[in-house]
Amino acid sequence: MPANDHENPRVFFLTRGGPTFPSSRFRVYQYAELFARDKIPIVIAHENRNDLARLALFVRHRRARTLFIQKKLLHRWELPIIRRLYDRVVYDFDDAMGLPSAFKNESPRKLRRTLRRLRRMTQFADMVVCCNQTLCRLSGRPDAVLIPTPYTPPPASNTAERPLLPARILWVGMDMKKLLLWEEPLAEIAEQHEVEITVCSHKDRPLEFRFPFEYVRWSLAEERRLLNTCTIGLMPLPDDENSKGKCGFKILQYMAHGLLPVASDVGFNREIVRNGRDGFLCSGAGEFRETLARVLAGNVAWDGIRENAFARAREFSTERMYDRLKEVLAL
Numbered sequence: 001m002p003a004n005d006h007e008n009p010r011v012f013f014l015t016r017g018g019p020t021f022p023s024s025r026f027r028v029y030q031y032a033e034l035f036a037r038d039k040i041p042i043v044i045a046h047e048n049r050n051d052l053a054r055l056a057l058f059v060r061h062r063r064a065r066t067l068f069i070q071k072k073l074l075h076r077w078e079l080p081i082i083r084r085l086y087d088r089v090v091y092d093f094d095d096a097m098g099l100p101s102a103f104k105n106e107s108p109r110k111l112r113r114t115l116r117r118l119r120r121m122t123q124f125a126d127m128v129v130c131c132n133q134t135l136c137r138l139s140g141r142p143d144a145v146l147i148p149t150p151y152t153p154p155p156a157s158n159t160a161e162r163p164l165l166p167a168r169i170l171w172v173g174m175d176m177k178k179l180l181l182w183e184e185p186l187a188e189i190a191e192q193h194e195v196e197i198t199v200c201s202h203k204d205r206p207l208e209f210r211f212p213f214e215y216v217r218w219s220l221a222e223e224r225r226l227l228n229t230c231t232i233g234l235m236p237l238p239d240d241e242n243s244k245g246k247c248g249f250k251i252l253q254y255m256a257h258g259l260l261p262v263a264s265d266v267g268f269n270r271e272i273v274r275n276g277r278d279g280f281l282c283s284g285a286g287e288f289r290e291t292l293a294r295v296l297a298g299n300v301a302w303d304g305i306r307e308n309a310f311a312r313a314r315e316f317s318t319e320r321m322y323d324r325l326k327e328v329l330a331l
Contacts, residue, residue, distance in 0.1 A: 009042050012066070016046065016070050027070050027149060051078075066086065068092065069091050088126050088127070090127045090329065096138065099111070103175055132246075169197045170230035170254075183210055185285050185289035198230060199213050200217075201215075230259055231259060237269070248268045254309075260305060
């Protein structure tokens, strides 16, 4: 757990959100138990709504000497204050901030402003950490360190063998619009095969899709339940600059829990999935339709793919990335 105020923390982690905020959860909070195991005192906090409260956090935890900023784009006036309080600043980001997305209606002016603010943070920091090579290049820092977003299932997870069919298809995420990329083939598959499709997101109400589905409001408990009971996991992405900055942890979740990952052939997805060996990559709706039809017809070597996927997920385990993070933090 994070260090308390009476200890002398080695690192102060300022996160973009709380323990259930996706990027903060995977980029910072899941390391907390490992730091505690190794008796390395740290403190984790977030404050996004009140600038003065955030300033108070900087002062309060200045004993840490190293400040790790996760994704937050700070104001210009905060930077010289931080420089006086901390010996070392590490900036971490896992999203293609400032790059256009097919599903976000952001003006070119807003994108340029975001990119300027990102570059200000990356140039200010002593060290920059990114989750893939696209973001390393986006940072403008030749010395940026690559640490992929890791995932290790909790000990209670059910990774026992379960049959691939009948298929229980899962999509979990924040932007349900991405499912529109595969809406037509999912509607056709649902008419032709016995499948269950589950959409899990944080929204109060789901979007309307042409395929039948069960909607589950996201919670940590519901996410774990679905990962332990579904058999196929989807990750559709548009082929745009923003998608190239995604870090693929959804694929790792699927792999680690024994689901067959089927993802768009774009960006870091290509670095994780070895097509046909531990999952499938699809370059468009037509290829997705063909791939899913093969899977549902039983024409894939599921046992071998499942074992390969488990092994692949272990290459991106939290323990492995923790060792890299400690090197960055000089711990």
